[in-house]
Amino acid sequence: MSMTDLLSAEDIKKAVGAFTAVDSFDHKKFFQMVGLKKKSPDDVKKVFHILDKDKSGFIEEDELGFILKGFSPDARDLSAKETKTLMAAGDKDGDGKIGVDEFSSLVAES
Numbered sequence: 001m002s003m004t005d006l007l008s009a010e011d012i013k014k015a016v017g018a019f020t021a022v023d024s025f026d027h028k029k030f031f032q033m034v035g036l037k038k039k040s041p042d043d044v045k046k047v048f049h050i051l052d053k054d055k056s057g058f059i060e061e062d063e064l065g066f067i068l069k070g071f072s073p074d075a076r077d078l079s080a081k082e083t084k085t086l087m088a089a090g091d092k093d094g095d096g097k098i099g100v101d102e103f104s105s106l107v108a109e110s
Helices: 009-018 027-033 041-051 067-071 080-090 100-108
Strands: 058-060 097-099
Touching: 009 027, 009 067, 027 080, 027 100, 041 067, 041 100, 080 100, 097 100
Parallel strands: none
Antiparallel strands: 058 097
């Protein structure tokens, strides 16, 4: 399954394009723009599993830095600051990684 099976390619392109400047990433705006906010809980979980590149059941900090590439291969990497901000927003239990329920909450709060 690919991201475009779940989200519109046009929405992905617009959302990724809106955050091309370093340190401009805003996960709340991004999740809304890409159409993730209005997806079913099941589809949000499917997106999580696509972003979980090593299939560990978690999105670790190193994977989080590449989150935009999970939506579009030619997107930029997040800066260290953006990655830490996103991790702080998503890692509710403080274990240094984002699980599927934490990711679902992060999207729902957007």
